[in-house]
Amino acid sequence: MTSHAITHTTAITMDAERRVIDNATVLFENDRITAVGPAGEVPLPATAEVIDGRDMITLPGLIDSHAHAGHGLTRNLGGGDGDAWFQACETIYTRGSTPAFWQAEARLSGLERLKAGITTCTMLLGGGADHYRTDTVEAGNLHSEATREIGIRTMLAAGLNRRPFPKTYRSLDLDREVSLSFEDQLEVCAELAQTNGDFLNDGAGVCLIMPVYSPEDFAQAPEDIRAMCRAAMDLREKHGLLFTQDGHRSGSIALAENLGILGPWAYLSHSVDLTPEDMAAAKRSGASIVHNPSAIMSVLGRCPAPELREMGVNVALGSDAAAPDRGYDMFRHMAQCLHYHRRHFRDPEVMMPRDVLEMCTIDAAKAIGMEADLGSLEPGKKADIVMLDRRKPHLYPPMMPLTTVAQFANAADVHTVIVNGEVRMRDRKTALDEAGILDAAAGELNAALARCDLSHLLVE
Incomplete structure (x- = not known):
């Protein structure tokens, strides 16, 4: 069983109590969350891979x-x-x-x-x-x-x-x-x-x-x-x-x-x-x-x-x-x-x-009828987790996490993304061929415009 622990993070749980937990620990094993709480209340499994959540805001995907x-x-x-x-x-x-x-x-x-x-x-x-x-x-x-x-x-x-x-x-x-x-x-x-x-x-x-x-x-x-x-x-x-x-x-x-x-x-x-x-x-x-x-x-x-x-x-x-x-x-x-x-x-x-x-x-x-599995950081739910890097001028000082996320954050602040317990992006790096994806997109648009005689729509 693969176990992970996100530690020392600010967790916006969106659980029934809408808890926001400073210095939180979020545990997940395989594809499911197993524990969410203050650091002193959630023991770390000895075999858990630790993801350092310092200077991060952690929220549901x-x-x-x-x-x-x-x-x-x-x-x-x-x-x-x-x-x-x-x-x-x-x-x-x-x-x-x-x-x-x-x-x-x-x-x-x-x-x-x-x-x-x-x-x-x-x-x-x-x-x-x-x-x-x-x-x-x-x-x-x-x-x-x-x-x-x-x-x-x-x-x-x-x-x-x-x-x-x-x-x-x-x-x-x-x-x-x-x-x-x-x-x-x-x-x-x-x-x-x-x-x-x-x-x-x-x-x-x-x-x-x-x-x-x-x-x-x-x-x-x-x-x-x-x-x-x-x-x-x-x-x-x-x-x-x-x-x-x-x-x-x-x-x-x-x-x-x-x-x-x-x-x-x-x-x-x-x-x-x-x-x-x-x-x-x-x-x-x-x-x-x-x-x-x-x-x-x-x-x-x-x-x-x-x-x-x-x-x-x-x-x-x-x-x-x-x-x-x-x-x-x-x-x-x-x-x-x-x-x-x-x-x-x-x-x-x-x-x-x-x-x-x-x-x-x-x-x-x-x-979408998935509130039992998605949408919050709670034990039993899928480990779909997003971590924001708040160590940035527009997200500082480190306070008021709800306001920070809803009014000041942007997509470029997303540091880590976990889906189904799998780390899909970390430090904004993925295992995907990102350059290839971008190049293919540009090539396919140009080919479609040429086929449809719509290349004039590229002029601003």
Whole structure:
């Protein structure tokens, strides 16, 4: 049995008492935490490998509840022209991408997440409800394999496009046109779920996603939309999948409840400009809300995260990375969340550092039904642990660890990352071919732009 001890650290546990322990010891054996407490109360096993936590803040691995596969390569395209960027994503993802593109992007975004202290992330397999790459299992399998290589966890949201069908894709070998039906996508999602279902042990899991339909959308095709929802829920129930959606607003959550696609297994992203009926539906159903404070939707509308939390709705935090103006730095998103709501209420105490830390640790674990295994430093939970180097000017003097993490830290402060009890990064060094990952990403983007005649989008 392999035993490790993190010693002399400041531990932000996020346990039920939300303990913050100075001069703490965190023990873990193999992939599970066995003890967390003050140094004098946790005896060190004689065989334990000691990880010195002096000048470190130790916290649970961060959980990003909403991001997009593909965007890691396209994040800067268009120089701020959002419409051009979105159209480029759709063109590349559905007609100009190859297996090498999806592999390079998955490795790049995985490396970025690892180095930012994100040990768990929900990744949508494509840019949105018009171009999920589920015409074949290949892109999803490549992303899951990259997750295993990097050594983190990904809940891959494999999904169903917006009606009407069929959709036209170009095959990943670029050799033929593919006519994609709703039923085709259901089959691909089912196969991905069967082959990538060991989320807690090897890091690759699959959840189901389908488009958000507004009341106006529903009025145009109520029977078609009800039938698609029933089919999606049948698949979800058959395979025991989680369910997520991207882009709720203005009556769509109340409609989702009416359509029978809400439950404690659902987590709903963006969720801006909600009606009272939407908020009540989230509460009744037990669904979680994913707040993306740095996203464009949160500029165009507002997610009432503090109000939802106050009424007992579970709220997690998402990066919506990596495009077109944001990355995977959850510390930045925590600070953005604080300022977003404080500005709205003109009250500097509306959200506090502990609140936003909960939203990307224990509350995010609840959103994916994993609070028994992830989201806090407690005996019995998975050893997913992040250590921040606080021996830096912007993190000093060494005091107020909650405020330090939520308001002053950034991804570059992540020193050590442990996932499943395995040290995946130490002193910001990994065992990965980081240069190769970066070079492949650059090469695959340039190749995709050339194939799609989009190289002009590189001009700022």
